[in-house]
Amino acid sequence: MDGEELVTIGELARRTGLTVKTIRYYADTGLVPSTDRTPAGYRRYGAQAVARLQLVRTLRELGLDLGTVRRVLDRESTVGEVARAHADALDVQIRTLRLRRAVLRAVAEQGSEGEEIAMMHRLAKLSDEERRRMIEEFVEDTFGTADANPELVELLRTAVPELPEEPDPAQVAAWAELAELTRDEDFRASLRRMAAYQAAERAAGDTTGLHHRLTEQVREAVGGALAAGVAPDSARAGQVVAGLTARYAQVFGRPDDAALRAWLLTRLEVAGDPRVERYWELLARINGWPVPSSLGPVFGWFTAALRAAA
Incomplete structure (x- = not known):
């Protein structure tokens, strides 16, 4: 054929690493038809057929199905279009596999069984939007109907769990525990009480927001007392309490008296649910x-010391 070098199907198999059976199948289905046949009926392939077969092999090794390969060869789709779509699909598959691996490792480390495994797997598969909706529903149910501290409510709404593309088992286990915590009706009831308390405080004139600096001052003062082994019912503890109540009185514009200490005890007890910190x-x-x-x-120490000083 105009001097073009033609090779046999056996030679083509040696050049491409494919089996003769596979090449013959591609030829019979029209994917890579032979260029010519010998008088005895043996298939022979030219350069175009060789290039076409190499493309078929590459696309198949990349995971494309034969239908997609045929569309590329028939120019119904470009290689770029197909590659992009396939890469996007692989991204989803890879993320799914990474999540499965993380769930399995979390299960192995925790010794989870039965319903807990199913729950962890289901939660891990949730999309970012589904996780966001879960948190929004949780915040709406606990704080949404009360005129609570707006800074806290906004913080709860915006602090959304975001599993990374490749979470580790600890992150998957933490997400499963957090999701269960948001559905705990007793915890929700505790937060509603907190929201109601904040709303009552705001109705009474409290317009303060979050008190990060005050919290750090409590941490520093009480942390020093804890490190020194100061008992909450000791005279030394009374000095620590006096310094902190003076600071609370200043921040909230209240007299530093017995009423302040009773108010502060109530405030600490309402906010003292350890599940909030968790x-x-x-x-x-x-x-x-x-x-x-x-x-x-x-x-805990501050609350005990306040009671002892009352």
């Missing part, structure tokens, strides 16, 4: 944020 700890683990040190011992 919520933020889990959220930090999921999102890869620094996990803050626990304030539980600090406010």
Whole structure:
């Protein structure tokens, strides 16, 4: 054929690494038809057929089905279009596999069984939007109907769990625990009480927001007392309490008296649910944020010392 070099199907198999049977199948289905036949009926292939077969092999090794390969060869789709669509599909598959791996490792580490495994797998598959909706519903149910601290409500709404593309088992386990926590009716009831308390405080004139600096001052003062082994019912503890109540009186514009201490005790008790701190700890683990040190011992000591000083 005009001097074009033609090769046999056996030679083509040696050049491409495909079996004769596979090449013959591609020829019979029209994917890579032979260029010519010998008088004895043996197939022979020219350069165009060789190039076409190499493209078929490459696309198949990349995971494309024969129908898609045929559309490329028939110029119904470009290689670029097909590659882009296939890469997008692989991204989804890879993310799914990574999540499955993380769930399995979390199950292995925790010794989970039955319903817990199914729940963890289902939660791990949720999309970012589905996780966001879950948190929005949780916040709306607990804080949404009360005129609570707007800074806290906004923080809860915007601090959404975001599993990374390749979560580790600890992040998957943290997300499963957080999701269960948001559905805990007892925890929700506790937060509604907190929201109602904040709303009542705001109705009474409290327009203050979050008190990060005040919290850090409590952490510093009480942390020092804890480190020194100061008992909450000791005279030394009374001095620590006096310094902190003076600071609360200044921040909230109230007299530093017995009424302030009673008010502060109520405030600490309403906000003292340890599950609140656990919520933020889990959220930090999921999102890869620094996990803050626990304030539980600090406010536990402060509450005990306040009672002792009353």
